[in-house]
Amino acid sequence: MIRVSGLEFAYREGSFRLRIPHLEIHEGSTSAFVGPSGSGKTTLLNLIAGIVLPNRGIVEMDGVEVSAMGDAQRRDYRITHIGLVFQEFELLEYLTVLDNILLPYRINSSLELDREVYERAETLAEQVGISDKLSRYPKKLSQGERQRVAVCRAVLPQPIMLLADEPTGNLDPVNKWRVLDILFEYAEESGTTLVAVTHDHEVLERFGRVVDFKEFQEYERDDVERVEP
Ligand code: ADP
Ligand code: MG
Numbered sequence: 001m002i003r004v005s006g007l008e009f010a011y012r013e014g015s016f017r018l019r020i021p022h023l024e025i026h027e028g029s030t031s032a033f034v035g036p037s038g039s040g041k042t043t044l045l046n047l048i049a050g051i052v053l054p055n056r057g058i059v060e061m062d063g064v065e066v067s068a069m070g071d072a073q074r075r076d077y078r079i080t081h082i083g084l085v086f087q088e089f090e091l092l093e094y095l096t097v098l099d100n101i102l103l104p105y106r107i108n109s110s111l112e113l114d115r116e117v118y119e120r121a122e123t124l125a126e127q128v129g130i131s132d133k134l135s136r137y138p139k140k141l142s143q144g145e146r147q148r149v150a151v152c153r154a155v156l157p158q159p160i161m162l163l164a165d166e167p168t169g170n171l172d173p174v175n176k177w178r179v180l181d182i183l184f185e186y187a188e189e190s191g192t193t194l195v196a197v198t199h200d201h202e203v204l205e206r207f208g209r210v211v212d213f214k215e216f217q218e219y220e221r222d223d224v225e226r227v228e229p
Helices: 041-048 071-081 097-107 115-127 143-155 173-190 214-218
Strands: 002-010 017-025 030-034 056-061 082-085 161-165 193-197 209-212
Touching: 002 041, 017 041, 017 214, 030 041, 041 056, 041 161, 041 193, 071 082, 082 143, 097 115, 097 143, 115 143, 115 173, 143 161, 143 173, 161 173, 173 193, 209 214
Parallel strands: 030 193, 030 209, 082 161, 161 193
Antiparallel strands: 002 017, 002 056
């Protein structure tokens, strides 16, 4: 379970403020983050992943306070627990598609890259329709293909939490549902908590819950915990 409490966050520059009095996201649930551009959806994913730290309040995962960990500990926690699909994909241009998908295994000694992992990587690539592009470099991919590589990379280490920032934003309808199927199937099979930012109202009904960031702007003192629909 993710528990956010009394959270206040501001970037060093600019006037943006994120205030979340209380938010709980239950283990194995699927949540969509919606809200206007600039309302802090990406920022909250980064806070949950321990990429940035709150100015006040806590971010807790399974009873462990992520926001109180040191840098190295937070990085380990992220690599071993969280699959991230970044809004900008963050693929490494000098690695092939396959090596990008395998990247978590290359940079983290606690993940062992064996034949079974290769096979799962190939299966994932097939499921999202990029298996003929495994030896290409990201430069020669469309935006939608890059996005699908990012989804494969996030799922491969079998994280207990998947955080996806607009994972279907660049996809045509066929690939949109393919990518969502991967995320939801993986989440269901492994009891993973799935949180995805989306602007796409067509996909919202697949999520167990919708967290609307408008609430965080309008209410500053009240408890804004969203109820399960
Ligand atoms: P969303 O994902 O909901 O569109 P973000 O979380 O990306 O919103 O951004 C929230 C606000 O914080 C925006 O006003 C954005 O311009 C600002 N912001 C994002 N990243 C930074 C940064 N590194 N430094 C300063 N301001 C930032
Ligand atoms: Mg964003």
